[in-house]
Amino acid sequence: MACLMxxxxxxxxxxxxxxxxxxxxxxxxxxxxxxxxxxxLAPFVPARRFGGSxxxxxxxxxxxxxxxxxxxxGPSVGKKTRGRLNASVGGWMDQLPDExxxxxxxxxxxxxxSSLPISKVLPGGWDxxxxxxxxxxxxxxxxxxxxxxxxxxxxxxxxAHLGRIGAFEVPQPVALGKPSTVFPYPWSILRWIEGEPxxxxxxxxxxPRALAEFLLALHCPAPSEAPEPGSANFWRGGPxxxxxxxxxxxxxxxxxHFDREQLRAIWHGALATTAAGxxxxxxxxxxxxxxxxxxxxxxxxIDFGLIAAGDPACDLAIAWLAFDxxxxxxxxxxxxxxDLGDEMDPKLGVIYPTQL
Numbered sequence: 001m002a003c004l005m006x007x008x009x010x011x012x013x014x015x016x017x018x019x020x021x022x023x024x025x026x027x028x029x030x031x032x033x034x035x036x037x038x039x040x041l042a043p044f045v046p047a048r049r050f051g052g053s054x055x056x057x058x059x060x061x062x063x064x065x066x067x068x069x070x071x072x073x074g075p076s077v078g079k080k081t082r083g084r085l086n087a088s089v090g091g092w093m094d095q096l097p098d099e100x101x102x103x104x105x106x107x108x109x110x111x112x113x114s115s116l117p118i119s120k121v122l123p124g125g126w127d128x129x130x131x132x133x134x135x136x137x138x139x140x141x142x143x144x145x146x147x148x149x150x151x152x153x154x155x156x157x158x159x160a161h162l163g164r165i166g167a168f169e170v171p172q173p174v175a176l177g178k179p180s181t182v183f184p185y186p187w188s189i190l191r192w193i194e195g196e197p198x199x200x201x202x203x204x205x206x207x208p209r210a211l212a213e214f215l216l217a218l219h220c221p222a223p224s225e226a227p228e229p230g231s232a233n234f235w236r237g238g239p240x241x242x243x244x245x246x247x248x249x250x251x252x253x254x255x256x257h258f259d260r261e262q263l264r265a266i267w268h269g270a271l272a273t274t275a276a277g278x279x280x281x282x283x284x285x286x287x288x289x290x291x292x293x294x295x296x297x298x299x300x301x302i303d304f305g306l307i308a309a310g311d312p313a314c315d316l317a318i319a320w321l322a323f324d325x326x327x328x329x330x331x332x333x334x335x336x337x338x339d340l341g342d343e344m345d346p347k348l349g350v351i352y353p354t355q356l
Contacts, residue, residue, distance in 0.1 A: 096129050096143060097129050097141045097183055098120070099118045099119070099120060099131065101141070101182055101183055102118055102131050102133075102139055102141065103118055104182045105139075105177055105180065105182055105183055105187065106118075106133070106139075108180060108182065109175075109177055109178060109180070110175055110177075110189070113133065113134065113137075113189075116133055116134035116137075117132075117133075117134060118131050118132065118133055118139075119131060119132045120132075121138065125289065125303065126143070127142060127143060127147040127150060127303075127305055128140040128141060128142050128143060128147065128150070128303075128305070129141045129142075129143060132192065133189060135192075136191060136192050137174055137189055137190065137191060137192055138171075138189070138190055138191075138192045139177075139187065139188070139189050140187060140188050140189075140190070140305075141183060141185070141187045142185045142186075142187065145184075145185065147185075147305070148184075148185035148186060149186075149232035149233075150232075150233075150305025150306065151176060151177070151185070151186040151187050151188040151305070152176065152186055153227050153232065153233070153304075153305060153306075153307060154171070154173070154188065154190075154303075154304045154305045154307065155173045155176045155188055156227065157226065157227065157281070157304055157307045158170060158171060158172065158173050158190075158304055158307075159173050163191060165214065165217050165218050165301070166213065166214060166216070166217025166218075167213070167217070168213075168214045168217070168298065168299065168300055168301055169193050169292070169299055169300035169301075170193075170300060170301055170302070170304065171190040171191055171193065171302055171304065172190060172191040173188065173189075173190055174189040174190055174191060175188070175189040176188055176189075177189065193292050193299075193300045193302060194294065195292040195293050195294040195299055195300060196292070196293055196294075197288065197289050197290075197291065197292060197293070198288050198291040198292075198293050198298070199288045199289060201293050201296055203296065204293060204296055204297070204298065205295075205296040205297045206297070207291075207298055207327070208323055208327045208328070208330040208331035208334065209330055209331070209334045210297065210298040211286075211291065211298060211318065211331060212330075212331050212332075212334035212335040213334065214298070214301055215283075215286070215312070215315055215316075215335060216334075216335060216336075218280075218281050218282075218283060218315075219280040219281060219282070219312045219315070220280055220281060221278045221279070221280055222278075222279055222280055222281045222309030223309075226279075226281070226308070226309035227307065227308050227309065228279075228308060228309060228310070229242075229308045229309075229310045230308075233284055233305075233306040233307070233308050234284075234306065236282060236284030236285070236306045236308060236310070236314045237279070237282035237284060237308045237309070237310020237311050237312070237313075237314050238308070238310055238311070239274075240270055240271055240273075241271055244267075244271075247267055251263060251264065275311045275313075279308075279309040279310050279311070280309065280310070280312050281307065281308075281309060282307065282308055282309075282310050282311065282312050282314055282315050283301065283304060283306070283307055283315050284304075284305075284306030284307055284308060284314060284315070285303055285304075285305070285306045286301075286315045286317070286318045287318070287321075287322075288322055289303075290302050290303045316332075316335070316337065316340070318331075319331050319332055319340070
């Protein structure tokens with residue numbers, strides 16, 4: 001089987017297989033795509049590498065030091081940054097949905113569950129306000145119009161998986177809510193996965209290998225009717241050229257010690273690399289907050305609202321955003337992309353010249 005990346009020197013025999021026995025597409029392009037992630041985050045997040053397993057404390061403190069009822073949640077940002085973020089996602093709702101809104105929606109559309117207890121899940125996420133519904137379900141209501149496409153997208157993609165991808169649990173769709181006078185966007189009900197986010201685990205057990213095994217199981221050919229990358233999922237898994245404007249905006253905000261010409265040269269080199277072959281399922285939002293553990297072991301992955309049929313490179317950003325040293329090497333080796341470390345380090349030296 002020929003490699004799916006034009007011009008890639010990897011022999012097909014060196015690439016791992018997914019749970020269906022199919023070879024995983026070559027991911028040599030991932031190293032280039034990850035540069036976008038770092039460049040865009042640099043103005044908003046302190047330039048630092050994640051040490052050991054996960055750099056947990058700073059993110060946890062930021063998430064939990066805020067009231068989660070305001071219009072903008074997540075890491076601390078200034079007024080100028082908040083304005084850019086609001087504009088980029090189409091504006092946040094002035095008043096986020098609360099338990100009373102969900103109870104009205106349940107009564108109108110799913111009366112059989114109207115007597116179940118409802119409680120907000122804290123800390124909240126960027127895209128949805130999440131509630132426990134009874135003991136075995138959760139309800140997700142998007143925070144803004146920009147995220148309103150995710151409920152239907154996630155529902156479609158997950159309904160065929162019956163709650164599992166490989167050895168790992170994933171949310172099982174239960175019902176899809178409709179917009180109404182109470183709430184203007186589609187919303188969803190899914191099965192609750194018991195456990196705690198990996199951010200709350202001091203020493204996750206063999207997390208890099210387990211996460212790589214999940215991605216190997218996920219990255220299999222997607223059906224023709226699968227959702228494609230686009231503005232609704234912020235082009236996760238899509239063509240890199242669609243993010244050129246984002247890259248240029250981020251480049252313009254970087255501090256003076258960044259070498260913009262070198263970064264632009266790396267970017268143009270990435271644009272010249274194109275993926276070919278059948279698209280595969282990509283999660284689009286592999287992050288510590290979406291990894292669920294029990295007993296310190298990875299057992300499930302949640303939040304598939306950005307899922308698409310596309311290039312799997314976007315899911316490998318976690319190797320540089322969350323892993324370091326031996327943990328990164330373990331993740332890349334199990335996935336079959338061990339050469340990416342040698343390829344990325346000199347380029348990250350350009351991006352973070354004072355940190356590496």
